[in-house]
Amino acid sequence: MEDILKALSTLKIDKDTLEIAEDILNMADELCKKDIEPYAREWNEEGVHIKDGKVIYPKKLLDAVKKMADNGLLGLGIPEEYGGAGLPTAVVHAFHERVSRADASISLIPLLQATVSEYIMKFGSDMLKEKYLPELAEGKVFSGLLYTEPTSGSDLGSLKSRAEEEGDSFLISGTKIFITNAGLATLYSLLASTDPSKGSRGLTAFILDTRASDTGFEILRVEEKLGLHASGTGQIFMDKFPVPKENMLGQQNKGFSVILHGLAASRIGIGAQAVGIADAAYRRAATYVAERKQFGRRILDFQVTQFKLADMATKISTARQMYLYASQLKDLGKQFREEASMAKLYASEMGQQVCYEALQLLGGYGYVTDYDVERYYRDIRITSIYEGTSEVQRIVISRDEMAKIEKFNQ
Ligand SMILES: Cc1cc2nc3c(=O)[nH]c(=O)nc-3n(C[C@H](O)[C@H](O)[C@H](O)COP(=O)(O)OP(=O)(O)OC[C@H]3O[C@@H](n4cnc5c(N)ncnc54)[C@H](O)[C@@H]3O)c2cc1C
Structure with a gap:
């Protein structure tokens, strides 16, 4: 949490809001430790199934989502007049990062809640806002x-x-x-x-x-x-x-332009999700190498290991700053499409590298299910596909770059 809070404190967010954000993220941290992390492996093994047209989700996962809802964590970005917390986008995605660190599957519930709320806030009529935003903030409905x-x-x-x-x-x-x-x-x-x-x-x-x-x-x-x-x-x-x-x-x-705005906004969230998954893998690997001994030494004591961890931490920190920067641009009402694509592209691709290295640091234990790193390695893969593949992000970025190149070449 310290790393996320430190990064948030560098943004243009007033002191009172920052204090509220800290309380909320601490609450989220507690919920992750108590209600998500101990069960994530189990509910990922259980999976989601369909029976007679009804989709069945793991019960413990739904219980954890209910706790999020009861604590007001599903409406962090929704204005207070509609029952939300009215917090800046950066704080909302910092929350998504933390939940993704606990489990990527469950993080998609608050992530999509924020995405659909964003569509209604930006493009919905007053009637739509009054009808749906309170339900979304309270977690009475879920979205997709x-x-x-x-x-x-x-x-x-x-x-x-x-x-x-x-x-x-x-x-x-x-x-x-x-x-x-x-x-x-x-x-x-x-x-x-x-x-x-x-x-x-x-x-x-x-x-x-x-x-x-x-x-x-x-x-x-x-x-x-x-x-x-x-x-x-x-x-x-x-x-x-x-x-x-x-x-x-x-x-x-x-x-089409409505969806393009929405996709730009939600891509920031996928960047945060990728940072969360990568951070989970990094932490698990760092703990493991501090305990595991080979050739009479902790694996952490080999400089090659320390350098690997240094590279992983640098990438995670860079990706975090990128999604927070895109969030800040959005809240300042500035153009953020290119930065959102950059944040998503970088975070999802660095996430693959970090999860690969984390698994490597655990050796054979990384490949089996007991340490969860194999789950992070599988979960991270989707972040460079959904909400626009990495190639699509490069199309968005290169379009904006081409316009700049034409301009400075004139
Ligand atoms: C787990 C999961 C959850 C999802 N959730 C949702 C959801 O909730 N709602 C929803 O609507 N969708 C969802 N999706 C769909 C997801 O957004 C799409 O899979 C994604 O946008 C890519 O589309 P596609 O799979 O049809 O691949 P395609 O578009 O067929 O692309 C295949 C490959 O070709 C590349 N490619 C395509 N066009 C170009 C081009 N012009 N230049 C270079 N390369 C190109 C792509 O980058 C990719 O590598 C989800 C997908 C998954 C797997």
Whole structure:
């Protein structure tokens, strides 16, 4: 915690807010130590399953999420007038970093809560804010993102799900894949086509509330995957599912730019998640090498080990500063898209390197499940894929860089 608090104290955050942030992060730390870390291995082994169309999450994980909700930790960035804590983005993501250090799977619940809240805060009407933000802050509902489709991943603009106008609603039909929190989430940010003839210029963003109808929203399957075993990843089929017109985010046919803003914001959170996972691996390796002896010495006493740890700590600290910097830019109302992509790209790729080195430092014990490093090694892999792959981040960064290069070459 000291490292996170030290980094936060360098930002443009007033003293009172910093004190509140410290209390909240200490509370989160306690919750992680008591309710997440002791059970994370067990609930990742248990996994998420689907039975008769119902998705079953590990009970202890849900208990820990309830404690987060009861302690107000799911609405840290939501304004106080809507029941949240109204804290800066940097503090919200510092919390996500800490939870990700305890377990990456569970961290996706507060991360997506923050993401969908952000969409509503930035693009929702007053009605949407009043209706949904208090529920999100209290953890009465959980949330997710309905973007990816079987034939549209990185190229989201080509998606095929339809939103057809009927009276005061749009009826949504289509298939979405790889949906995190499937079966747990009730509120989703959705991207669908309102005018297929216009391609990405005919997409509209909505808040889809699964409570609006008992039919037309079905979870077909839950994926088996490399990591994040305690996070549900579902395939969802929608057939004329009603979404009231008032649930539109931004304007009709302007959904692509809504989602681009949202993705930039949530990429900062994935940067924080990667830092948390890398920090967990670093700590586990550092503890191990301080105990393990070979050739009559602690492995920590070999200088090559100390240098490895120095490199790992430097990378973690750099990535942390990058996601905090992007958070600060966002809160200052400055352009933050490129910095968010840089933070996500760097943190997710450094996370792979740090988890690799951590596993190596544990030797054979790193490869077996007892020390959790193999879990971190599997969990970190997704951070360079979801919310835009590393290649997509490089596309975003190089576009902004190209504009700068053209300018300074003039
Ligand atoms: C565990 C998990 C959870 C997820 N959660 C969600 C969720 O909650 N909601 C949601 O909507 N989606 C979710 N996703 C989907 C995720 O965002 C996509 O998998 C990701 O955006 C990549 O899309 P794709 O898998 O279709 O890969 P593709 O887009 O098919 O890409 C395949 C490869 O080609 C590369 N590539 C593609 N285009 C280019 C290009 N122009 N230049 C260079 N390289 C390129 C990619 O970088 C990648 O390496 C999740 C995925 C997983 C695995």
